[in-house]
Amino acid sequence: MNMLLLYCGIFSAVRGKDKDMSDVKRVDDTWVPLLLQWFSVHCRELPWRGGTRRDPYKVWVSEIMLQQTKVEAVRPYYESWMERFPDMETLAAASADEVLRQWQGLGYYSRARNLHQAVQEVVASYDGKVPSDTAELVKLKGVGAYTAGAIASIAYGRRVAAVDGNVLRVFARLYNIEENILSGAVKKEITDLVDNVMPAACPGAFNEALMDFGAQVCVPRQPHCEGCPLSSHCLARAAGKEAVLPLRLTKKNIPTEDITVVVCTRQRKWLLHRRPEKGLLASMWEFPNAGGAGAEGIGAVTKLLQSVGLSVVVGAAEIAAVKHVFSHKIWRLHVYRAKAVHGHLQAKEDWQWLPVTAYTEVPWAGPHGKITAVL
DNA sequence: AACTCGGGGAA
DNA sequence: TTCCCAGAGTT
Numbered sequence: 001m002n003m004l005l006l007y008c009g010i011f012s013a014v015r016g017k018d019k020d021m022s023d024v025k026r027v028d029d030t031w032v033p034l035l036l037q038w039f040s041v042h043c044r045e046l047p048w049r050g051g052t053r054r055d056p057y058k059v060w061v062s063e064i065m066l067q068q069t070k071v072e073a074v075r076p077y078y079e080s081w082m083e084r085f086p087d088m089e090t091l092a093a094a095s096a097d098e099v100l101r102q103w104q105g106l107g108y109y110s111r112a113r114n115l116h117q118a119v120q121e122v123v124a125s126y127d128g129k130v131p132s133d134t135a136e137l138v139k140l141k142g143v144g145a146y147t148a149g150a151i152a153s154i155a156y157g158r159r160v161a162a163v164d165g166n167v168l169r170v171f172a173r174l175y176n177i178e179e180n181i182l183s184g185a186v187k188k189e190i191t192d193l194v195d196n197v198m199p200a201a202c203p204g205a206f207n208e209a210l211m212d213f214g215a216q217v218c219v220p221r222q223p224h225c226e227g228c229p230l231s232s233h234c235l236a237r238a239a240g241k242e243a244v245l246p247l248r249l250t251k252k253n254i255p256t257e258d259i260t261v262v263v264c265t266r267q268r269k270w271l272l273h274r275r276p277e278k279g280l281l282a283s284m285w286e287f288p289n290a291g292g293a294g295a296e297g298i299g300a301v302t303k304l305l306q307s308v309g310l311s312v313v314v315g316a317a318e319i320a321a322v323k324h325v326f327s328h329k330i331w332r333l334h335v336y337r338a339k340a341v342h343g344h345l346q347a348k349e350d351w352q353w354l355p356v357t358a359y360t361e362v363p364w365a366g367p368h369g370k371i372t373a374v375l
Numbered sequence: 376a377a378c379t380c381g382g383g384g385a386a
Numbered sequence: 387t388t389c390c391c392a393g394a395g396t397t
Binding site for chain 1: 389390391392393394395
């Protein structure tokens with residue numbers, strides 16, 4: 001069966017927008033009928049796509065299950081779910097344990113709990129009818145901007161965007177958007193683009209077409225540009241960047257380093273060390289420190305100080321813990337006091353006893369500057 | 376804006 | 387291993 005015909009009545013009225021709105025920025029949307037034509041042939045047969053009228057409950061369940069989850073993983077769960085909970089009343093009456101059991105293995109289990117609660121709310125407070133307005137939909141537990149748009153457009157034919165990972169990727173390529181698609185700004189930019197090019201005749205089919213297209217043709221790696229019906233409209237391809245877009249910058253896991261710091265005080269002076277002229281925090285002053293935490297860290301600092309002629313006894317208590325985030329690493333500074341300092345500091349330019357009153361006069365390594373505030 | 380939340384398939 | 391998937395809630 002051809003879903004497109006149900007919602008679109010063929011790809012005719014795709015340009016149903018007002019061409020006289022001069023202050024609205026126009027973008028190229030001539031590819032839209034090509035996408036719809038592609039979808040009319042290549043749309044996937046999915047269990048939640050049957051029927052002449054899309055049941056809002058079925059659309060809702062499928063959209064929740066599909067969050068961060070591949071279609072093939074969802075398919076058996078959806079079938080089983082609909083056998084057990086064929087309508088919202090049945091689901092609302094079910095126990096939380098039974099709902100969770102049906103979800104077992106699919107992951108992100110808060111989706112099941114939220115869906116259960118939201119359906120109970122719809123049954124109790126919405127006369128058993130799923131809202132058609134996105135402003136109402138997003139009030140439901142587990143329904144965000146994407147899911148609200150998907151339900152409103154697919155089940156109710158509302159002209160609303162549903163921007164998911166597929167849509168972000170497809171638009172980043174079509175319009176050669178080189179910024180990070182995971183940023184809020186780019187997501188808004190693409191949402192505006194979708195709103196701008198969305199055909200009035202078949203919003204739901206258009207949204208589904210974008211996702212099917214992203215899943216089958218404009219795939220994340222090595223997009224199938226040969227044979228892509230939109231390749232001649234693709235600005236990324238024109239720029240030769242179809243393989244490197246979209247840009248997805250995730251917060252990379254930056255390593256955390258434990259560093260033990262020992263504050264040595266003598267005659268109202270602090271023992272300080274100047275960092276090497278090259279590298280991190282070059283030439284800035286810091287308290288004596290060494291890598292490691294606990295006894296290991298204290299031992300390392302003690303050994304370091306012995307190498308410059310000082311013998312110290314470090315207090316047992318950690319007097320402060322300072323966290324400092326760099327772009328590429330995190331320092332956890334464990335700060336101790338030296339109870340006693342013996343010996344004479346060897347004459348070295350990068351080791352000094354500095355009056356505590358002069359601490360504002362030297363360049364402090366940032367993390368150690370935080371320690372002076374604690375002291 | 377960054378974290379957390381599951382699990383599976385693909386490169 | 388790493389990436390990515392029809393994201394949303396929390397902090």
